[in-house]
Amino acid sequence: MSAETTSPEDAAPADPATPVAGTVATPPAPDTARRYLDAVTALLTRVRDEEAVPGGPVERAARLLAATVTEGGRIFAFGAGHSSLIAQDLVYKAGGLALVNLLTVPGTLGVDVRPATLGSALERVEGLAGTVLDQSPAAPGDLLVIISLSGRNVLPVEMAVRAREKGLKVIGVTSAAYAGHSVPANPWNSFLAEHCDVVLDNKITVGDTELSGDGIAAPFGPASTAVTSALLQATTATAAALLAAEGTEPPLLRSGNVPGGLEWNKEVFARHRERIHYQH
Numbered sequence: 001m002s003a004e005t006t007s008p009e010d011a012a013p014a015d016p017a018t019p020v021a022g023t024v025a026t027p028p029a030p031d032t033a034r035r036y037l038d039a040v041t042a043l044l045t046r047v048r049d050e051e052a053v054p055g056g057p058v059e060r061a062a063r064l065l066a067a068t069v070t071e072g073g074r075i076f077a078f079g080a081g082h083s084s085l086i087a088q089d090l091v092y093k094a095g096g097l098a099l100v101n102l103l104t105v106p107g108t109l110g111v112d113v114r115p116a117t118l119g120s121a122l123e124r125v126e127g128l129a130g131t132v133l134d135q136s137p138a139a140p141g142d143l144l145v146i147i148s149l150s151g152r153n154v155l156p157v158e159m160a161v162r163a164r165e166k167g168l169k170v171i172g173v174t175s176a177a178y179a180g181h182s183v184p185a186n187p188w189n190s191f192l193a194e195h196c197d198v199v200l201d202n203k204i205t206v207g208d209t210e211l212s213g214d215g216i217a218a219p220f221g222p223a224s225t226a227v228t229s230a231l232l233q234a235t236t237a238t239a240a241a242l243l244a245a246e247g248t249e250p251p252l253l254r255s256g257n258v259p260g261g262l263e264w265n266k267e268v269f270a271r272h273r274e275r276i277h278y279q280h
Contacts, residue, residue: 032211036211039210039221039223040223043204043227044230046203047231050201057200060198061235062236063242064198065143065171066239066248068141069239070246074275075101075143075145076100076101076102076136076145078102078104078145078147079147079148080123081119081123082225083148083149083156084104085225086225086228089229089232089233090233090236091278092253094253096253097251098265101277103138105122108155123153124154125154126154126158126187137277139168143168146163146170146196149178150174150178151172151175151179151192154185157191157195160192160196164195172195172200174200174202175203200231200232208222208223209221253268
């Protein structure tokens with residue numbers, strides 16, 4: 001007999017209660033999505049209650065951002081690997097500060113290189129961060145946000161050390177838990193948090209996994225991107241509110257997909273041209 005094929009469009013809807021031939025029926029999966037979202041919600045609650053208290057780290061970081069805006073400085077954001085995704089989320093963002101520029105180290109921008117492990121290897125190369133800073137427009141009076149979950153590798157630590165030597169203020173975003181459960185992997189024998197003017201702790205556990213399950217050998221469910229991004233957006237929102245309270249219009253961008261958004265952004269770009277480097 002010849003085989004007969006049926007396209008998905010022609011196939012009759014399957015009864016979800018009837019096992020497909022050749023497969024083994026399994027009981028319904030546990031509510032993993034809710035478990036994960038509950039874990040993220042718990043982390044965000046800790047961030048709110050511990051980092052966003054009056055006078056706490058979020059407010060102190062926001063005041064540094066606001067002061068940089070009013071004093072004519074520029075703002076840069078840096079992260080390597082997946083931390084770069086969080087840095088990118090601050091740049092050219094609808095509802096965000098227009099003055100945030102991405103500081104990039106070639107080969108470490110997410111997983112856009114092959115092999116992807118090259119990015120991790122570059123995080124351990126001494127001298128790379130200093131070279132990038134020397135070739136960047138960053139100058140005394142500017143501000144650099146450095147995002148690193150572990151805060152232990154050469155690249156983020158050297159970036160903070162060299163930035164402060166150049167007269168920049170540094171906001172570090174990291175997990176304090178790593179300092180108690182790992183050792184530094186850099187010549188300064190220290191963690192990122194030790195070289196910053198303000199540190200934001202994202203409360204992420206060592207290993208960045210929130211879930212485990214029967215039959216699953218490795219822990220899973222990373223939460224660092226969601227929580228850290230929210231933490232930094234809360235910080236920039238606070239900076240905008242502080243600027244407004246001081247009588248300064250915060251340089252915010254609007255979505256280009258709403259009426260008047262493109263025109264608004266064009267005016268913001270023109271007004272702050274010398275401090276927005278992704279425009280030219």
